[in-house]
Amino acid sequence: MARPNPLDSFKGFGVTFKQIFKKPITQQYPEYKRPVYPRFRGRHRLHRHENGLEKCVGCSLCAAACPADCIRVVAAENTPDNRVSPGERYARIYEINMSRCIFCGYCELACPFDAITLGNEFEISEYSRDDLIYTKDMLLAEPIKRVPVADAELFDTPIPYYKAHS
């Protein structure tokens, strides 16, 4: 092993001094939000068909696929007076416990109707655990905070169908 040259220590002073005049690389987060990757897995969203009916048919496959066991689905029959989804049944209760969710995306893979997808929102912290249980209304609604998303064209990776239309 070569002995270190003591004079090399002084090169470091030049390096640190030069750094002062460079522009810092820090991103000023709350003011500037870095666009997330197009396939970023953030807050879940439930979707509707164009005619307003919910895509979810209450099959509970997402709940079965969920490794963190954070999804709760209670299904009910559609009736002619109360038609919520195009299928036989619909999700009367659809809850996701965000404090348990690990954002693995298995639910959107399991879903046969692309009813649930993971959106791009990551600012979902709350002051109370109760507020982290998202109900169906919250998941169906437009997210309050939108997050900038990077242009998908910049990446080679194909965007899955269920993701591209969320």
Next chain:
Amino acid sequence: MITSPWWISLIEAFLIINVLMLTFAYMTWVERKVLGRMQLRYGPNRAGPFGLLQPIADLVKLIRKEAFYPESAVDVLYIAAPALSAFTALAAFSVIPFGPGWDIAGYQIGGVVAPVSIGLILIFALSSLGIYGFIVGGWSSHSKYSLLGSMRTCAQMVSYEVSLTFAVLGVVLMGQSLSLVDIVEKQHDTIWFAAPQVVGLLVFFVGGIAETNRPPFDLPEADTELVAGYHTEYSGMRFGLFQMGEYVNMITLSALAVTLFFGGWYGPWAPLGPLWFLIKLLIVIFVFLWIRATLPRLRYDQLMRFGWKVLLPVATLNALVTAACVVAF
């Protein structure tokens, strides 16, 4: 009739202490800013414009924090130790001359708070006393980590104090005085002692960094490796007092370097007095920060070996050579 009553010194002392505390507060800001820029960060920029209110926010935080008190601590000493270390640090600045002195409305206002003829010895005496703050603080916390930390601290400070004192000896020999005012005047008449005493300056600077526990000699604190040293059990403003002692020591040492090696309040082109002093002080403090940003921390055995086997012989040799030269010419 020009007089210099005692209350002028009192007002001056009051002003200097407050200026020092303000300098300490904003030095933490400058340090974080400069370090940040050297690491391609912004440093504090949230509290107020350019983060200028950050020191005040820190102060409020420190004061409002619980002043933790270990059950088995030796109570009087535990409380007195941070005060001692802050007091000695502040008191040492009283003999640093920052200006030539002025006559205002018939009163003589000195350029130094306490114009004693052995100012240099007083500074070293006070800085030795300041070590007691660290020893006592670590010991009275009744924690083995604090005790080990304070042992580490005082071993380092005692070792490097010797080299620091020897490095100054050359300046004393050339200035023919222990009074800092005389040394500054002598430099004004001849040349800044940084030129003939360049070895002494280097030893003084390295010793000064070790004496004030600054990186790369910050073994007492070693934030990235250990929890802390002697102040492990301290929190709130008591911890703040230790920090203040450390930073004020650093200011005092930089001021001493300016006084002994860079001509004190005299400067080229214009007789600006205290302004020159401040400019030089800021440059020296910047070098302190620069060193912190650049050099990695020494290992403990490296620190001890460097102190006793390199720094002390060099300082002694420098003093001897200077003495021989002063006698010869």
